[in-house]
Amino acid sequence: MLRLSALGDVCNLVPTVRALQRQWPEARITWIVGKAEHSLLAGLSGVELVVYDKASGLAGMRALWRELGDTRFDVLLHMQQALRASVLSLGLKADVRVGYDKARAKDAQHWFTHHQLAPHPRAHVLESFLDFARLLGVEDLSLAWDLPIPAAAREEARALTLGSPYLLMSPCANPRLRNFRNWSAEGYAAVVQHAWEQHGLKTVLTGGGSTQEREMGARIQALCPDEAVIDAIGATSLKGLLALIDAARAVIAPDSGPVHMANALNTPTVGLYATTNPDRAAPYRWREFVVNRYPEAVRTYLHKDPETIPWGQRVRHPDAMSLIHADDVIERLEAVLQHAAAPPPDKDA
Template structure:
């Protein structure tokens, strides 16, 4: 806290603080940022005493995507988001690295990024392997990507072991700057609700999102959810005993076995929807 105060002291008092995090730790840290206007979330999106740390709120718009809620923070400043466009500054060296990982032989690429930050959002390695086998039978190349955590390594190993088809395993081999370039080389990315989902979307790559613990209309790939598997309502009924439309917007259903509601047939159907829309 003292270090934060010291680092901000030379900057004086800010005109506005956009408090886009509602976790208690972030709320407390925001109190040490001197600002005249402290703009936070509407009441429906607030938690962890968020309202005590802000003096203005964005408009309450139920049922909107997380990205649109974040965009709403510009409105109190006199700006309005009218279009969403991504221009990620991916270095040429990152694109060169991605191009070097496999030769382009004309086969479409199914890239699997199997892990999110919460293990209960992750689908099962044997089911991902079954989807990979189906895609390979249709002439697709299968590529795995992910970070360097023990969970990501063990998940990748399990997928490779269960798959009957060869899999290019790039888990733990890329950097954060190389990841967008890698995702851009895919035709379709399979992933749970995760950071790579949104990076792939920003790079213009279609996403087969795996949703049961979270609502794809709130946190799925922003540009296109046509190829997502959506079992959020089924999860709400099974674990919370009510339909999804009766839940507070943003409710996460992170229970053990929630991702078991997504079957291999569900994922294959989503994959085939993509193939039907993108004939080769």
């Protein structure tokens, strides 16, 4: 398998790995993955993880080709729609190379594969990954993750929260050019205040150590009671973040790795979506609890009908997330907490 990035995508891919393992328990599965993504997936049962650091460029590719030079794969599942990954695939020995159909392939990926997936218009990312298992004839496509969380990571989380019940909030998406997925500090602060006053839940702020993320965290904290916020921005490993998410009452974040990590752990999740299409990229098991302002953003900033634009097109406008209001998020938070607290249905009823 070849899928280098990103954190959310590799989380969405794990159910495909588990489906392959159920179908062929003796099969050897090798997954070529990015450096940060390896930190998240380390210890994934039954899988050999091979790291390619994208920063290493062609030299890193050559090193990986040498590392796998004596290995010939029966099937290469080319699951990364990027030219870099396609070039990397050229140095791997495989009898069969499977990639996306032309409608979903990007950067001419179909030129680098022997077989393409059957068309699957308007597919969620997780379903697109499962299409690789479908093509190979896998019958049981039920969802399973079983992401490993080591004891040290759980201790890392406990040291930050000191046993207090909490909501986890990851306010920023990946700080890259024209991402525009971040909501406002004022909106987040209103939700923090509500969770504290109505449920006695502290809010743990998480994220990387970038200036943008630290500044967002500081703005949120300045608008909230000191006792309502635990600042963990830049303070955890990826496994530590997994442990924090696993123990949280709920997670709130824009379209980013943490909502998909929470989905993988089945932690109640409220995703905030205006610039990306939640029908394609929402946390899969918690889709009904998404705050969805994507159709409105398409009409407002692209001046188009959402039904007529390419599947997965982003709204790259800095004001798109302002279409989400604090009341929207609070209502979804209340709904997801109520859902999580409800007893499971009586199967005999």
